[in-house]
Amino acid sequence: EGWHGLQPVLDFALIRTSGFSLTVGGLLAAVLAILVALGLSMLLRRALARYARHNQNVDRAGLYTVTHLLHYVVLAIGILFALEFAGLPITRFALFAGAIGVGLGFGLQSLFANFISGLVLLFGKSLKVGDFVELESD
Structure with missing residues (x-):
């Protein structure tokens, strides 16, 4: 009841x-x-x-x-x-996901390239978590 x-x-x-x-x-x-x-x-x-x-x-x-x-x-x-x-339903987002994919492909290309580069550096063992990277200043 x-x-x-x-x-x-x-x-x-x-x-x-x-x-x-x-x-x-x-x-x-x-x-x-x-x-x-x-x-x-x-x-x-x-x-x-x-x-x-x-x-x-x-x-x-x-x-x-x-x-x-x-x-x-x-x-x-x-x-x-x-x-x-x-x-x-997730199928309603298909068109939206396509538009986001195109937007990411064009607008945020350098951001994702840097993200993937960071993953490659971590998996490549040239840098470890906790390492400091010093850049030249002008």
Whole structure:
């Protein structure tokens, strides 16, 4: 009886537009999906840190990079699930994702090139986490 009384509250529409309806249940499911993604990311990061503590010969820079990339991937997947649970199908973002891809390709090309260069430096072992880089000043 208690769960059936909760169903109308979960089905209450907070936002209703053409083709989209955000309910209380959908919003709660979306928040829960993001919290699960954050928790999973934290557990994976701790597991990798424990692995690094027990294995002294592991590459710290590579592990640092993998840990942060894994964190971002898990969060991105959690956000996609949250959008799906909230009632926004991911397929609606296909055109938007294409436009973002073109914008990133042209407008933020140097930013992403620098990001990839940083990853190459970390994986190439020429720099380690905690190293200082000094640049000449004019």
